[in-house]
Amino acid sequence: MKQPFEKVVARHGDTVLRVCRVLLGVHDAEDAWSETFLAALRAYPDLPDTANTEAWLVTIAHRKAIDVLRARKRQPAPVAEVPETPTALGVPGTEDAGLWEAVTALPEKQRQAVAYHYVAGLPYAEIAEILGGTTDAARRAASDGIRNLRRNYQGVTTEGAPS
Amino acid sequence: MNVTADHFASPSDADILAGLRLRLERAAMDEGLLDVAYTTLDSPVGTLLLAATPKGLVRVAYELEDHDHVLDTLAQRLSPRVLRAPKRLDVAARELEEYFGGRRRVFDLPLDLSLSKGFRQLVQRHLPEIGYGQTRTYGQVAELVGNPKAVRAVGTACATNPLPVVVPCHRVLPAGGTPGRYVGGPSAKVTLLSLEAGS
Numbered sequence: 001m002k003q004p005f006e007k008v009v010a011r012h013g014d015t016v017l018r019v020c021r022v023l024l025g026v027h028d029a030e031d032a033w034s035e036t037f038l039a040a041l042r043a044y045p046d047l048p049d050t051a052n053t054e055a056w057l058v059t060i061a062h063r064k065a066i067d068v069l070r071a072r073k074r075q076p077a078p079v080a081e082v083p084e085t086p087t088a089l090g091v092p093g094t095e096d097a098g099l100w101e102a103v104t105a106l107p108e109k110q111r112q113a114v115a116y117h118y119v120a121g122l123p124y125a126e127i128a129e130i131l132g133g134t135t136d137a138a139r140r141a142a143s144d145g146i147r148n149l150r151r152n153y154q155g156v157t158t159e160g161a162p163s
Numbered sequence: 164m165n166v167t168a169d170h171f172a173s174p175s176d177a178d179i180l181a182g183l184r185l186r187l188e189r190a191a192m193d194e195g196l197l198d199v200a201y202t203t204l205d206s207p208v209g210t211l212l213l214a215a216t217p218k219g220l221v222r223v224a225y226e227l228e229d230h231d232h233v234l235d236t237l238a239q240r241l242s243p244r245v246l247r248a249p250k251r252l253d254v255a256a257r258e259l260e261e262y263f264g265g266r267r268r269v270f271d272l273p274l275d276l277s278l279s280k281g282f283r284q285l286v287q288r289h290l291p292e293i294g295y296g297q298t299r300t301y302g303q304v305a306e307l308v309g310n311p312k313a314v315r316a317v318g319t320a321c322a323t324n325p326l327p328v329v330v331p332c333h334r335v336l337p338a339g340g341t342p343g344r345y346v347g348g349p350s351a352k353v354t355l356l357s358l359e360a361g362s
Contacts, residue, residue: 004199004238004245009187013180018171033183038190044243099170119171 005044009037012057015120019058022103022115023065028072035064055126058116062130069108102153110145117142188248198242201234202249204256206263207358208351211328213252213259216241219273220255223326225347240278259328265358268295270329278325282313286320293334296359300338322346328355 016036020029039060047056103111109131116127117138127138173179191197199221201214212230214222214237221241224233238245249256254272261267270291276284289308293299299307301317308317321332327346333355337343345352 001235002238002243004234005243006201006234006246009184009246013184014172014176017176017180017183021171030179030183034186034190037183037187038194038196041187041191041196041244041246042194 002044002047002049005041008040008044008053008057012054013037015054016057016061018119019061019115020065022111022119023061024068025100025104028068032061032064032068035067036061039064052126054120055122055130058120058122059130062112062116098153099149102149105152106145106148109141110148113138113141114145114149118146188246188250191244191246192248192250196244197246197248197251198244199237200246200248200251201237202247202252202256203230204252204259206259208328208347208354211259213255214245215251215255216275216277218275218277220252220326220329221275221278223328225327225351227348227351228346255329262328263358265361272329274326274329276325279320279323282308282310282316283320283323286317287324287326287330287332290321290324290330290332290335293331295331296361298334298336298356301335302338304335318344334359 013033017029017033020032020036023029024032036057040057043060047053103114106114112131113127116122116130117124122130124135124138124142127142128135131138131141188197192200195217197217199214199216201212201222204211204213209226210230211226212222212224212228212233213220214224214234222233222237224230234245258267258270258272262270276287279287286304286308289304292307293304301314301321302311304321305311305313305317310316317335321335322344324330324332324346327333333345333347333352335343342349342352342356
């Protein structure tokens with residue numbers, strides 16, 4: 001049985017917001033969230049009842065984030081704007097500005113794999129579906145991502161992290 | 164420190180999500196994706212759930228009916244595109260507030276009767292003919308709809324009325340003079356009848 005969409009927003013809204021932040025940084029995350037949930041609302045009646053709703057939302061967020069990144073490349077930020085300092089990408093109120101710096105420095109695939117595994121909690125098989133490679137490649141991208149984060153940000157360890 | 168979702172959370176997330184939620188509600192309305200909008204209203208008979216399709220008010224539900232369960236049913240029977248969106252219910256909420264305040268005797272709202280079919284819907288269509296402050300017996304309503312023997316079916320039609328208060332099934336009573344059964348519970352029925360009697 002399919003739940004009212006309101007419950008989908010209530011249950012997954014915060015996770016999708018965090019995933020969008022890892023993919024895009026704080027500023028574009030909110031637009032990506034809006035695009036994701038509007039597209040999800042449109043397609044929701046056709047989602048099979050047995051589908052994993054969170055994986056489905058993350059897949060939509062993945063595509064929306066790619067759209068945003070492409071648009072960024074086509075239209076470089078106007079030079080008149082104040083250049084962003086690394087901490088400007090951080091989440092307001094968090095202490096880990098350094099973590100943000102390290103995350104935004106990751107290659108795209110590693111950043112995606114870290115977002116989908118460590119933030120959304122998806123298994124590597126699902127992540128492979130989203131990224132379009134093998135399960136092993138998804139696992140490798142996530143572990144490379146974590147290794148890079150450790151190298152660039154001392155606060156990170158992988159001890160006890162889900163494998 | 165492990166990398167978890169918490170590292171990408173912020174103390175202001177509740178506010179940010181509330182703002183995003185509102186933006187989604189507006190966009191859904193603009194794009195014609197708001198198949199079922201709902202809100203809740205505090206009233207002398209408890210919190211009422213109000214739901215509307217683009218055609219009109221489709222459901223009024225008492226707390227006794229379990230609002231979560233009612234929303235699940237709307238998602239199944241009408242569309243899963245269900246969002247809390249009070250704006251579409253503004254007029255209905257205002258008319259109900261006027262009614263409970265004793266300032267309104269007739270509802271002037273577009274209704275969507277698609278949750279009931281056949282004889283039940285026929286009965287529900289006729290119920291507004293029983294005016295404010297008046298009552299009828301189940302037998303009289305059976306006669307009113309041209310099927311005097313269908314007393315029980317009239318009872319079922321009243322018990323399954325998807326739009327209580329607005330479609331006045333509370334004005335239909337058993338022949339014995341007791342208030343009888345009601346979807347919102349017998350005391351809610353008495354409250355509405357007392358309100359309409361001006362006492």
